[in-house]
Amino acid sequence: MNTIIYTSVLGFFCMIAEIFNFRKLIVPVLVLGLAVIFGLNLNDWNSNQAFFNNMVKVDNFSVAFGGLAIFVTLLVFILSTDFYAEDQNHLSDYMSILTFVLVGALMMFSYANLTMLFLGIETLSIALYVMAGSKRFDVRSNEAGFKYFLMGSFASCFLLFGIALIYGSTGTFDIAKITEYTIQNQQNISPLFYTGMVMVVFAMLFKVSAAPFHFWAPDVYEGSPALVTAYMSTLVKIAAFGAFYKLMSATFFYTSWKAEIILNAAAILTLAVGNLMALAQTNFKRLLAYSGISHAGYLMLIIISAKNQPAGALFYYSLAYSLSTLAAFAIAIPIFKAAGSEEISAFNGLAKKKPLAAAAMSMAMLGLAGIPPFAGFLGKYYIFTEALQSGFFYTTLTAIFASMIGVYYYFKVILAMYGKPANEVEMGNSFNYNLVLWLCIALSLFFGLYPAPILNIF
Amino acid sequence: MLSLTLLFIPLAASLLLLFSRGGLSRNLALVLTLVQLGFTAYAYTVFNAEGAVPFDFLRNWSAKPFINVHFSMDGMSLLMVILTNLLLPLIVLSGYNREIERPHIFYSLMLFMQFALNGVFIAFDGFIYYIFWELALIPIYFISFNWGGQNRTQVTLKFFIYTLAGSLLMLFAFLFLYNGTPTHSLDWAVLISNKACACNQTWLFWLFFIAFAIKIPIVPFHTWQPDTYKTAPTQGTMLLSGIMLKMGTYSLIRWLIPVVPEGVKEWQYIAIGLSVAGIVYASIIAIMQSDLKRLLAYSSIAHVGLISAGIFAMNLTGMQGSLIQMFAHGINVVGLFFCADIIFNRTQNPNVEGLGGIRLVAPKFATWFMVIILGSVALPLTNGFVGEFMLLFGVYEYNTWLSVFAGLTIILGAVYMLRMYQKVVLGEPIMENMVFPDLYWNEKVVLISIGILIFFFGIFPNTIIELTEPFLKTITK
Numbered sequence: 001m002n003t004i005i006y007t008s009v010l011g012f013f014c015m016i017a018e019i020f021n022f023r024k025l026i027v028p029v030l031v032l033g034l035a036v037i038f039g040l041n042l043n044d045w046n047s048n049q050a051f052f053n054n055m056v057k058v059d060n061f062s063v064a065f066g067g068l069a070i071f072v073t074l075l076v077f078i079l080s081t082d083f084y085a086e087d088q089n090h091l092s093d094y095m096s097i098l099t100f101v102l103v104g105a106l107m108m109f110s111y112a113n114l115t116m117l118f119l120g121i122e123t124l125s126i127a128l129y130v131m132a133g134s135k136r137f138d139v140r141s142n143e144a145g146f147k148y149f150l151m152g153s154f155a156s157c158f159l160l161f162g163i164a165l166i167y168g169s170t171g172t173f174d175i176a177k178i179t180e181y182t183i184q185n186q187q188n189i190s191p192l193f194y195t196g197m198v199m200v201v202f203a204m205l206f207k208v209s210a211a212p213f214h215f216w217a218p219d220v221y222e223g224s225p226a227l228v229t230a231y232m233s234t235l236v237k238i239a240a241f242g243a244f245y246k247l248m249s250a251t252f253f254y255t256s257w258k259a260e261i262i263l264n265a266a267a268i269l270t271l272a273v274g275n276l277m278a279l280a281q282t283n284f285k286r287l288l289a290y291s292g293i294s295h296a297g298y299l300m301l302i303i304i305s306a307k308n309q310p311a312g313a314l315f316y317y318s319l320a321y322s323l324s325t326l327a328a329f330a331i332a333i334p335i336f337k338a339a340g341s342e343e344i345s346a347f348n349g350l351a352k353k354k355p356l357a358a359a360a361m362s363m364a365m366l367g368l369a370g371i372p373p374f375a376g377f378l379g380k381y382y383i384f385t386e387a388l389q390s391g392f393f394y395t396t397l398t399a400i401f402a403s404m405i406g407v408y409y410y411f412k413v414i415l416a417m418y419g420k421p422a423n424e425v426e427m428g429n430s431f432n433y434n435l436v437l438w439l440c441i442a443l444s445l446f447f448g449l450y451p452a453p454i455l456n457i458f
Numbered sequence: 459m460l461s462l463t464l465l466f467i468p469l470a471a472s473l474l475l476l477f478s479r480g481g482l483s484r485n486l487a488l489v490l491t492l493v494q495l496g497f498t499a500y501a502y503t504v505f506n507a508e509g510a511v512p513f514d515f516l517r518n519w520s521a522k523p524f525i526n527v528h529f530s531m532d533g534m535s536l537l538m539v540i541l542t543n544l545l546l547p548l549i550v551l552s553g554y555n556r557e558i559e560r561p562h563i564f565y566s567l568m569l570f571m572q573f574a575l576n577g578v579f580i581a582f583d584g585f586i587y588y589i590f591w592e593l594a595l596i597p598i599y600f601i602s603f604n605w606g607g608q609n610r611t612q613v614t615l616k617f618f619i620y621t622l623a624g625s626l627l628m629l630f631a632f633l634f635l636y637n638g639t640p641t642h643s644l645d646w647a648v649l650i651s652n653k654a655c656a657c658n659q660t661w662l663f664w665l666f667f668i669a670f671a672i673k674i675p676i677v678p679f680h681t682w683q684p685d686t687y688k689t690a691p692t693q694g695t696m697l698l699s700g701i702m703l704k705m706g707t708y709s710l711i712r713w714l715i716p717v718v719p720e721g722v723k724e725w726q727y728i729a730i731g732l733s734v735a736g737i738v739y740a741s742i743i744a745i746m747q748s749d750l751k752r753l754l755a756y757s758s759i760a761h762v763g764l765i766s767a768g769i770f771a772m773n774l775t776g777m778q779g780s781l782i783q784m785f786a787h788g789i790n791v792v793g794l795f796f797c798a799d800i801i802f803n804r805t806q807n808p809n810v811e812g813l814g815g816i817r818l819v820a821p822k823f824a825t826w827f828m829v830i831i832l833g834s835v836a837l838p839l840t841n842g843f844v845g846e847f848m849l850l851f852g853v854y855e856y857n858t859w860l861s862v863f864a865g866l867t868i869i870l871g872a873v874y875m876l877r878m879y880q881k882v883v884l885g886e887p888i889m890e891n892m893v894f895p896d897l898y899w900n901e902k903v904v905l906i907s908i909g910i911l912i913f914f915f916g917i918f919p920n921t922i923i924e925l926t927e928p929f930l931k932t933i934t935k
Binding site: 312366371372373377381382384385388389396397400401403404407408411415418419451452455456 | 519520521522523585588589592593596600603604610611615618619622623626627629630633634636637
């Protein structure tokens with residue numbers, strides 16, 4: 001609970017900093033503040049408190065995922081100093097909005113009540129609608145913001161309507177009580193409840209960008225400023241999956257076998273669409289968008305096996321995925337800036353100009369493709385064991401085939417760096433980008449080789 | 459702890475090499491691979507004296523999912539470790555008078571590959587084994603890609619995706635086993651004592667079989683191989699054909715047959731049929747080939763076809779023969795590709811046609827090339843003979859007619875090998891390749907060592923049999 005409050009305070013500080021002309025201090029204060037909040041957050045480990053009549057519940061799940069979210073935000077903020085170096089006028093707006101995205105994410109990890117879930121999702125989404133369109137004079141950014149807003153609010157309507165229907169059939173918003181209701185009335189649950197649940201699930205599938213609700217993702221990822229894309233593909237994805245998992249592991253959806261069919265179909269479809277569509281992409285951000293969709297497909301395997309409580313797998317995979325993705329963006333952003341293009345061809349011949357950066361990018365791509373010894377591999381392994389244990393044989397097999405396809409498009413980037421003749425792009429050296437890059441790669445390797453401290457935290 | 463040292467030396471060496479430059483890299487690489495070879499010799503004496511105990515290393519890595527790090531050693535593993543560490547110095551030395559760009563990275567990748575290969579052969583836990591199996595793929599991909607020839611982008615990508623696809627199927631098989639065993643252990647000893655239920659074994663068999671068949675390669679899964687061998691730099695081809703291919707045949711004996719015995723019995727006839735069909739098919743294509751490296755690639759498919767046929771015959775003779783032949787083929791094929799490289803390097807002619815008369819200008823080269831070819835066509839007293847004889851006998855015990863077809867390998871092998879030798883080395887000299895300096899010192903060292911090994915294991919095959927027989931008896935009992 002403290003985490004949410006302090007983070008909000010930090011967000012307000014950014015807004016006010018503009019008035020007092022503290023602009024230079026914003027990023028340092030934010031980074032420091034987040035580091036402190038990260039520590040405070042860990043302090044809540046094993047405390048298991050409930051707040052506001054059981055609206056918010058701080059447990060190990062929320063602490064762990066909150067910690068991950070804060071960490072990712074911290075890294076993104078470190079990148080932001082250079083990213084917004086030429087746009088100092090709006091810095092305080094950007095940073096405060098980005099901070100509020102984190103607030104929304106933290107609420108989504110610690111909700112114990114469906115209204116709180118809705119609040120969290122809306123806080124996160126509205127802030128993101130703004131950020132997606134934050135390059136005002138760029139048509140694509142405007143398109144991204146508008147598209148995201150239209151489709152996102154439509155999904156929110158579904159969510160809200162679903163919650164209302166659930167309330168109508170159970171008489172409560174409280175998740176624990178809804179679970180109780182489904183257990184007690186196993187034989188005669190009203191169809192209203194199922195209708196509501198399906199709507200909630202559809203809304204969540206939209207938020208995690210799972211097929212067939214994924215259409216917004218590539219356009220929004222491509223149009224948004226690169227830093228916001230990085231933020232979206234890491235923090236927002238983790239937040240959405242954390243909330244989705246929490247909802248599903250409350251077991252109340254599992255009172256019907258039809259639920260499994262819906263989720264399995266969504267998982268298989270997501271894996272297929274994400275990987276097959278990624279094959280044809282030439283734009284790096286679109287490629288990462290589709291890769292994000294395919295990773296959503298792997299994470300869907302955790303959602304379908306939520307009955308077994310595989311929160312550890314979700315956490316480990318989210319961590320591995322965000323580390324690799326952030327590393328990729330930490331190289332891609334300066335290159336995009338130098339090349340003025342976001343195509344994969346911007347990477348051509350990077351190995352000759354910057355062998356270290358190319359090596360790091362290869363490691364990030366191998367991590368995303370799930371090749372040992374990077375954390376991405378063990379994450380996949382863990383997910384597959386969980387899904388098989390829950391008996392989803394064919395879905396796991398699909399995921400295996402999907403990983404095969406995945407290798408091809410991640411290697412496109414590697415091939416561009418090592419195989420193509422060098423382009424004219426001159427990129428500078430930035431301490432911040434390098435810091436984030438090597439930190440992510442090092443952690444990805446470290447957790448891949450020594451996963452014990454993270455793997456079994458729950 | 460000995461097994462950790464076996465892994466540590468090449469890993470540390472590969473990191474160390476990153477900081478070297480130019481000529482120092484290759485010297486350092488040679489010294490470090492020789493150190494590893496020396497340590498392997500020490501390991502061999504320890505194994506003979508004390509058995510597997512000093513090699514055992516078992517630690518828990520993660521509680522959920524349950525994963526142990528388990529390294530150990532037995533006769534077969536030791537044989538493959540010896541093969542790997544014996545060939546590496548030769549492979550490094552064979553590149554001594556070639557121009558290699560950024561040699562420090564090249565040799566670093568090569569030693570990393572050695573690390574991964576050692577790991578594959580001494581891993582006794584499925585998960586760890588899988589990790590090393592994948593790790594071996596990454597350096598060879600970059601070696602072939604960065605230092606390769608024409609069309610390297612497409613060819614190496616096909617190679618990578620093809621083999622990775624196989625690996626993922628194997629991963630699925632391991633996941634299957636992980637859930638199938640009550641203790642969730644992938645330890646080799648647990649897996650072979652706790653047979654997975656018969657209903658799953660068809661699945662398990664095919665998942666494992668395709669993974670290994672791609673790596674070996676057994677015939678319908680071989681299409682990546684000739685192109686990759688052709689495109690990769692010669693040292694990469696040596697690594698691929700000499701050692702990496704043995705990962706597949708080794709894994710058949712280590713993982714497929716003991717872990718999925720029922721599945722293997724059920725599908726044995728298809729597996730052995732494919733292997734034998736591959737022998738005939740690849741031999742015929744090899745006869746038609748005019749490109750030297752591709753010819754050797756197809757001959758390699760034919761040889762490993764016989765090896766896998768012997769393994770799937772599932773009797774002691776066949777398996778013993780396959781191990782001897784794996785060892786022999788590793789040595790011979792490295793020699794053959796080296797000879798092909800020497801020819802290409804001096805004449806810039808990749809084809810068999812348009813060459814001739816090398817014997818007149820380079821008699822020493824011609825002699826040692828002949829020795830290696832004789833080993834490869836299985837002349838008695840060379841290392842190829844013992845293995846092939848036992849393999850054919852093993853297949854004969856399974857089915858007479860199959861062994862007749864498998865026996866074609868000897869005839870057809872002689873046809874394409876000797877015809878090639880005749881065209882390239884004998885015959886009338888053609889003016890343009892008269893500038894053909896005889897062997898340089900490093901080439902001499904490599905070819906003579908290979909020649910000695912060919913005769914040594916042809917005359918004393920017992921050294922291999924004594925090493926591996928106790929293990930094979932537990933498998934085929």
